[in-house]
Ligand SMILES: Cc1ncc(COP(=O)(O)O)c(C=O)c1O
């Protein structure tokens with residue numbers, strides 16, 4: 437398996453080189469040259485597998501034996517040994533039509549742990565085996581940063597700098613990142629929003645001299661391995677539900693921001709998983725909803741909502757979808773992305789929009805609806821949703837019908853977002869791991885939304901002896 441860029445100007449690479457490259461050197465995103473297809477018979481055989489074994493089966497299509505099987509197995513075992521549930525991502529059945537896939541049983545209580553625990557192991561492996569210098573640079577709206585820091589803290593040969601929007605993440609998210617005082621961790625709190633943070637890191641990854649000089653590596657979903665690791669739980673969820681009930685096709689409802697999680701589902705579908713609709717749930721930052729409904733991809737004004745991790749206006753992985761939507765024509769992708777940069781929008785015609793709508797539905801959830809759904813599920817099912825998960829459920833309720841089975845993703849634990857939960861007078865007990873953060877000192881450097889200031893901080897950090 438080789439990997440290529442959505443923009444077509446990078447020579448095809450192997451798996452490890454693709455991981456190290458992160459953002460493609462031509463500014464695009466790396467994708468597999470060909471997507472392997474899993475037969476229905478193989479899928480049936482996979483029903484009996486544990487999460488870890490399923491992960492190994494799926495990754496074996498993609499790693500080209502660049503990592504010996506026993507080494508990969510060891511990494512996978514270590515990655516998921518830190519999860520509080522032996523199933524890693526257990527399915528909770530709410531009704532025979534609605535299942536919730538709980539993705540928050542990892543160390544930082546959000547779905548990002550599923551991929552980032554593995555990525556931490558993988559980077560550590562590559563650093564030791566190949567003597568690679570791993571200087572991670574990431575942007576976060578709260579969860580990726582916390583999970584990435586947990587994934588690599590204290591690991592030899594790795595340094596990590598994470599940019600988060602100052603005071604625009606939840607208190608628990610901030611504490612999870614900034615109470616870490618390890619020498620290999622730098623937290624920059626940027627006076628701006630997530631799009632600003634992501635914009636700066638994309639610019640720095642795009643500066644090939646800077647990227648090469650500092651050995652910059654990515655942990656965001658711009659890195660294909662993040663996407664692939666997230667694909668595993670689509671298969672896992674389907675297989676768990678298929679064991680319980682007769683299933684032909686399944687829908688997934690996905691709280692969305694950067695489009696990484698949805699794209700993982702799109703990849704799973706292309707690999708042969710019988711997915712009917714991918715339901716995109718956004719909050720009031722609804723660029724994706726507007727695209728699915730109108731065919732216009734154009735960012736709007738940034739809004740702070742009850743689901744801050746989804747406060748994203750420019751959905752990074754949209755470019756990966758665009759590549760397939762445009763018939764795998766990288767020249768066209770480059771033209772569309774150039775247009776987006778210059779004119780601020782991409783517009784598709786009515787015929788093309790029908791193709792999009794055949795695969796996706798979308799619902800933008802307003803703050804009031806989000807809280808209403810949290811209250812409703814607590815009262816009716818005694819299940820406490822976090823505000824991101826609530827967006828997914830609200831979208832399911834909008835599109836669900838009696839003939840279709842849906843798995844809705846629980847992307848975070850409610851304790852991470854108590855600010856919203858408190859608004860509807862629900863008192864929750866924090867898990868001990870979160871409770872103990874409340875009394876710890878914090879370490880972060882507040883910077884202006886200025887590339888120069890951020891670069892100065894990075895130079896000092898990566899050059900430190
Ligand atoms: C809790 C939570 N839910 C949903 C999302 C959206 O996922 P994606 O960015 O992959 O669309 C995020 C952030 O990415 C998140 O942290």
Ligand SMILES: N[C@@H](CCOP(=O)(O)O)C(=O)O
Pocket residue numbers: 575576577578579580581655656657658693694696745746752
């Ligand atoms: N919501 C994310 C934003 C970054 O997304 P990623 O999937 O590209 O890492 C976060 O929590 O940081």
